[in-house]
Amino acid sequence: MFQTQNEVLVVAGSGTAAMDSAVANLCSPGDRVVVASAGNFGERWLQIATAYGTDVVHVEQAWGERLDPARIGEAAAGAQAVYVTQSETSTGVVHDVQAIADAVRPTGAALVVDAVSSLGGVDLRTDEWGVDVVVSGSQKALMTPPGLAFASISKRAWELHAQARSPRYYLDWSTAHRAQSKNDTAFTPPVSLLFGLRVALELVETRGLDATFAHNRRLARAAREGVKALGLDLYSPDDDTSAMVTAFTMPDGLDGQQVFGQLRDRFGIVLAGGQGPLRGRIMRIGHMGYLNEFDIITALSGLELAMADLGYRPPVAGAGAARALELFGREPAHV
Ligand SMILES: *Cc1c(COP(=O)(O)O)cnc(C)c1O
Numbered sequence: 001m002f003q004t005q006n007e008v009l010v011v012a013g014s015g016t017a018a019m020d021s022a023v024a025n026l027c028s029p030g031d032r033v034v035v036a037s038a039g040n041f042g043e044r045w046l047q048i049a050t051a052y053g054t055d056v057v058h059v060e061q062a063w064g065e066r067l068d069p070a071r072i073g074e075a076a077a078g079a080q081a082v083y084v085t086q087s088e089t090s091t092g093v094v095h096d097v098q099a100i101a102d103a104v105r106p107t108g109a110a111l112v113v114d115a116v117s118s119l120g121g122v123d124l125r126t127d128e129w130g131v132d133v134v135v136s137g138s139q140k141a142l143m144t145p146p147g148l149a150f151a152s153i154s155k156r157a158w159e160l161h162a163q164a165r166s167p168r169y170y171l172d173w174s175t176a177h178r179a180q181s182k183n184d185t186a187f188t189p190p191v192s193l194l195f196g197l198r199v200a201l202e203l204v205e206t207r208g209l210d211a212t213f214a215h216n217r218r219l220a221r222a223a224r225e226g227v228k229a230l231g232l233d234l235y236s237p238d239d240d241t242s243a244m245v246t247a248f249t250m251p252d253g254l255d256g257q258q259v260f261g262q263l264r265d266r267f268g269i270v271l272a273g274g275q276g277p278l279r280g281r282i283m284r285i286g287h288m289g290y291l292n293e294f295d296i297i298t299a300l301s302g303l304e305l306a307m308a309d310l311g312y313r314p315p316v317a318g319a320g321a322a323r324a325l326e327l328f329g330r331e332p333a334h335v
Contacts, residue, residue: 092236
């Protein structure tokens, strides 16, 4: 899944535990680091790096933008590590990690990528692109319940780890590494999740990574086209890079949180609202994980009904689901 020869550490915790570990294990207080953000999860890197007392250079872009590799490369000169996000789940943007890696490489800084919502959903060639640390969690594209966090660690990142003096205990990479090299875990493992993960990984192995990525793009296309057919404007980019989350803007006078509540309470369908400054203004359909065509059609149909309850009428009744069905019929399934 990580497309790497590096060791992948597994700890009990949500994805943020792996993010936390990637600061605590690479940095000492006062170290210069770069955080590039254009949304809520990018800003989480900023909070963690600040909590550990690093000297943070924040390459800040507006929410919803794509990270600019050139700006990140410029800021990375003299930095110990650069922290970025692959799939910015709060906006639906998938950043170009390969281009960012190319920009960071000449500076010698270690590149750390938050792939919590994208690992196993979109391509991330850890070794080929030269990403030092990739962190992820079990509950998004990895199709498993929440509670496992992962970090793949390059040789150079292990060297930085040996120098890093940030306080750490539960998430110390050396502790996890010592146990894993004896096929053990340092602390009580969530056994049930590991069994679940094995099933998910076997599924991906059977399908193949490329077919899994193609499956995600196909679902995402239907979600985008369906949303547009409902007369709504996309917030996330209208192209195949947005394979994990489709975000769209609320029409004037409609509150996304109300639509969210209506969908959940009436139909048991849980979409996501906007985070931070986007709360109420956008909604998000997450299509990473164990999903098929019906999940998209159900989301679009439920959305139409819930919005109708709140007074919104699409240009043509049923147009969202119909458009999704049309696309599914046109492009054969990949898995
Ligand atoms: C969900 C998510 C996280 C946080 O993961 P938790 O498992 O909630 O700790 C971090 N980054 C991204 C991009 C995410 O989508």
